[in-house]
Amino acid sequence: MTSEGPPPLPPPPTPSPSPDVSARDADHRLHPMSWLFVLVQQLKSFIVPLGAILVFGRRGDNMYELWGLVGVGVLVVISLWQYFTYRYGVVGEALVVRSGLLERSLRVIPFARIHNVALQQHLLHRLFGVAEVRLESAGGQKPEAEMRVLKLDDALALERLIRRRAGAAATGETGVGDEPSPVLLHLPPGEVLRLGLISNRGMVVVAAATAAFFQFGGDDAIEGFAEAGVRNAVGWAGEHHYGTVDYALAAAALVLVLLVMVRALSVVLAFLQYHGFTLSEQGRRLTVERGLLGRWRTSASRRRIQAWTLREGLLHRLFRRRSLEVDTAVSQEGHQQQRALRELAPVATPADCDALVEHLLPQAGWGALEWRPLPARTWWRLFLPVVPFCLLLTALLYWRFDGWGLLGLAWLPWAVFKSRQHARRIGHALSGELIAVREGWWSRHWRFAEIDKLQALQLTRSPMDRRWGTATLRLDTAGANALGPPLRIRFLPVDDARALHDRLAETLSTRPLRW
Incomplete structure (x- = not known):
């Protein structure tokens, strides 16, 4: 993806957003082929009922069999309608979006409200030289605006404009976002290969495909295939008079082949998703770009990062690698969470991960933290x-x-x-700016957050805690990943837990909450 070409948006006519914005201020259209991408998106939602009409329709009834085509025709009309009625433009320090004709909608989105700009290109997008743009805010239930689709140069120019204006609104400085973007991390093909070998994405895909197959009645087919395969294998082995050891070796070889196939699938998925992964920094914003057939690009302000997670599994240690993830305050909608800026380093050396944390949190003193272990019992x-x-x-x-x-x-x-x-590796650390927790042995993780980003403190005691005189301190931040490790300090002596809770509560009461 390149960012060359003249920006499509004219300079704002006024230095500040006008309270009297009219529909005429939104005068830029989507790409002429945008209707096709809207149609494809809608077909994904209606593919099951349309397929059911075409497959299970009564034979011989031509009108009934044409209902599927009628549905597609309606979706085409809706897609064309959206193209002809959708407009966007810039007025002062806001983006204006107009849509609809019979039922009109006019949205004025201040640049300061936009916290994440996501550009996505599937293979079809790349063939037409276009991109899908999503503008997201912190805590919103859905994106502030979705533009399907813009010409790639227009999308990049819009991203630069929003990044520059949003940065200026946040810092009060002009020219924010005009400086070059230094690369903080780039994954060459060798690192992507390691990521595929470390990750277990292949097994996730196989499990999902198997579940879907059973969901749609494929259990009988799998059972018949497995029964026939076992019968043939046993018969063939009986003809060759194999013994118990031979059966065990054959079973082990079969398991090994399946594991190799799953890892190979994980490597393929890693290259599709993370080829050309680049983490860059421009001012106070971080931008990630990755993907092989489809390109995915998203950016978010560093101040939107709420919590950090360093992961190190068994395979990570074998390859001497770690991964670094972050939680950001973005839209709460499920698929938007997946597109949020989350992985700063899908795989990297421990030194590179520590260097990233030190660079992005210079005041936290990550390398100088004093870890406090728990009692041996x-x-x-x-x-x-x-x-x-x-x-x-x-x-x-x-x-x-x-x-x-x-x-x-x-x-x-x-x-x-x-x-x-x-138990030997459980511990926590506290500095003037950072609270950190580490846990795990077979699979390890470090979870930490800036104290100013904490939103809630909770001190809990289970019956076991009361029996052993301990407590658990739970720390909550915005945008926390429900599937990720919690930010909590377990098994603390109750007096130490209360003292730490009171200390953090006092610190938070004297500092403003930062988003």
Whole structure:
């Protein structure tokens, strides 16, 4: 993607937004082929009912079979209607969007309200040289504006204009966003390959495809295929007089082949999603661009970052890599959360991740944090929840396999070892600007946030906490990922937990909340 070409938007006629904005101020159209992309988007929503009409329609009834084509024709008309009635333009320090003809809508969006600009290009977008633009705000239920689609040069020029005006509105300075964009991180093909080997995206796709297949009645087909395959394999093995060891080796080889295929799929998905990944910085905004067939570009202000997560799984350690993610205050709608600026470093060396944190949080002193471990007896708290599950599993195995089922108790020594290792690494750190938590052994993570970004503090005590004289301090920020690790400090002695809670509460009461 290039950013050359004259910007399509004229200079604003007034230095500040006018309260009397009219529809005539929005005088820029979408791309002439935008109706096609709107049609494709609408067809995705109606593909199931339209397909059902075409497939299950009564044979011999021509009018009934044409209902699907009539539906497509209606969607084409709607798409063309949106193209001819959609306008946008700039008035002062705001973007004006007009849509509709019979039921008209006029939106005035101040640049200061726009917190994220997302540009997306699928393969069809790239063939036509266009891009889809979404303007998002913090905490909104949906995007402030969606433009399907603009010419790529127009989309980039609009992004530059919004970034410049939004930065000027936030800092009170002119010329914000005109400086060059230094690259903070770039992933060459070798790093994308490592990302594919580390990630488990292939297994997620396989699981989703299998669930969808069963959902639509494919369980009988899978059962028949599996039964026929097992019958043929057993018959072939019987003819060659294979023994138990041969069966075990064949099963292990089959599992190994399946794992290799899943990892290969993960590598392919990684290249499709993260090819050419580039994290750049312009003023106070961060921009990420990535993708092979489709390009995805999004930007957000650094002050919108609410919390940070460093991840390090077993495969990360084998490749000596980590990943760095952030939570940003953006639209709360599910698919908008997925398009938000979230991954600053999908995969990078520990030194590169630490350097990114030090650069983006220069006052936090990330490298100089003093981590406070928990008391050594904490491992019991991690081990005890495993005991009922292990005993129940052993009882079921004993009921099914008699004495061999007692082997389930072998899980207890492993659980003790794992709990001890986990407890050794649990800790928290507090500086004048940052609160951080680390947990995990097999799969590790560091979760931290600026104190000024905390929105709520909660001190909780379970029955186990009351028995052991401990408490849990939960810290809440905006835009938290529900699937990510929580920002919490567990198993603190109750006096230490209350002292830390009071200290953070006092600090927050004297500082303004930053978004």
